[in-house]
Amino acid sequence: MADNSLNPVPFSEPPYLRGLPSPYITPAHLRFQKACRKFIWDNLLQHALEWEREGTVPSHVFQTFSKHNMLLPNMPAPLPVDWLKRLGIHDILGVKVEDWDYIYTGIYCDELARSGLSGPSGSLTAGFAFGIPPIVKFGSRELQERFLPDLLTGKKRSCIAITEPEAGSDVANIVTTAVKSADGQHFIVNGSKKWITNGIWSDYTTMAVRTGGPGPGGLSVLVVPLQNQPGVTMRRLKVSGQITGGTTYIELDDVKVPVSNLVGKEGNGMRIIMTNFNHERLVISVGVTRQARVALSSAFAYCLKREAFGKTLMDQPVVRHRLAKAGAELETMWAWVEQILYQLCHLSKEESDRQLGGLTALAKAKSAMVLNECAQCAVLLFGGNGFTRTGQGELAEAILRDVPGARIPGGSEDVLLDLSVRQLVKIYQAQEKKLAQGSKI
Incomplete structure (x- = not known):
């Protein structure tokens, strides 16, 4: 959808876009969301499925996004304001670079994944999300001077x-x-x-x-x-x-x-690598949750019109049951992702790494499980159409093929499940030790 009109299909939009109150979204966030959706639709999403079939997004798309500063949102918030202003970059679709927070990041990543496919957007974002941040955070001044001007403006990839x-x-x-x-x-x-x-x-x-x-x-x-x-x-x-x-x-x-x-x-390589993993896993979680939303809502719409055994699929209790289970997983996941985004806006980098590192790893793993549930649900409900790379179920079929790309990169699912609990145990042990010391005073 190119505009911001309400999609009435259940599970098609997060609550704040269905007109429901949100403790996180401000009028400024909403203004950005509208501008963001139009830009991404005009320059990427309207051709996303076609380009995915062809196997490559044209190079001019990267150049267009760079020209309008629309790859910078892939970087961790807060943005490198001093560098951006030095390069003549003052805003992103009207949002001042110094005002950028993780709620804007979440909106951007959600809109970028609106096609339901991770490939087209992934062809643009990896450098800004994962390649540039270590240079910004840990590079010497001389190293930054040599590389950041061209990388931040998209002259080099x-x-x-x-x-x-x-x-x-x-x-x-x-x-x-x-x-x-x-x-x-x-x-x-x-x-x-x-x-x-x-x-x-x-x-x-x-x-x-x-x-x-x-x-x-x-x-x-x-x-x-x-x-x-x-x-x-x-x-x-x-x-x-x-x-x-x-x-x-x-x-x-x-x-x-x-x-x-x-x-x-x-x-110091291990520390440098690990520092950006939380950001990587969070942006993956947001995009993956939107993919799950696209898969499930497309199946919901199909079930409202597809007839079998003399009535629509939606009139079949087993179909409603399957949609309900997947929908509950989806909306729960989105609520958790929004919560983490908000917390990142109000914690220091050190505190967020300590408190949210394990939870972010768990959220990334869980978002991929939710995508798997929603994509499988969609393919099954589309039936033969969901098994075909053309026609009504083409998108659901493509999203299901994307699932391993959500469960493996950014830390494989089983590794992250283990990591999350080990991190939570560390926090527990530190707090227990602190309490024990306090009781001796």
Whole structure:
């Protein structure tokens, strides 16, 4: 839908867009939502399914989004205001960059996923969401001066490269090496990175490498040039969903990278990588929840008109039961995501990492489970149409293929479930220790 008119189909919109009161959404947020929806529809979503079929989003789309500062919302809030103003960037569709908060981020990510497909939007966002933030947060002034002007304005593209063929969620065991040259002026990088979103189009990647011994203490982060760089070979991977996301295999054979491209300090790679994971998992959660909404509401609309056994599918109790179960999961998930977004607006980065890190990991895992429930529900209710890559059920079929792309990237589901509880236990133990000390006073 290009406009902001109310979609009457149940489960099609979050409560604040159905005219219900919200403790989180201000008039300013609503103004942005309207402008955001129009921009994204005009420049991406109206062609999203067509481009997903073709396998690639045209390059001019990235340029258009960059020109209007509409990739900056993928970065963690608050935005790097000083850098943006220095580059002549003062607002995003009327929202001053200094006023940007995580509620705006949530609105943007929700609108970006409105097609129901993660590939088209994913073809644009990975650099700003995951590649640039480590440079902003940990890069030296000299490193920032060399890279941020072109990256923040979209003149150059970037991505994040952590995952390897044998090390995905197990970040501490990556094996790509970066060894200093004899003259100490370069790192010589050897290894491979796999399943790298946007890699094929990226000029640079923020890459996790091993500069020291085994384990997390041996990891560092480098900005590695990709396009036309001697020793770098890239090829696109065929994946089941997110077709347009540019999933890439990168091979590195004696690639020379200046030592000045080191992000932060040598050996601090694990901390740098982990710092942005909360943001990555949260924006995934928002987009995935919108995908679930699209799948379920499209099935709901279909059930209202499709007839079987002399009545509509909606007149069948078993169908209503299936929709109700999925709908309850969906609306519960959205309420939780909104709650986390609001909390991030009112906590320091240090406090939010401590209090919300485990919960954000859990929310990301749960959002993918909810997507799986809603997508399977939709495909089953569409019947044969949901099994076909054309026609009425085409979108539901495509969303179901996207499900593994929600359950695996950003931390695989089982890893995040375990991580979330371990983090909560840590908080418990710290609080218990504090209480015990207080009782001795």
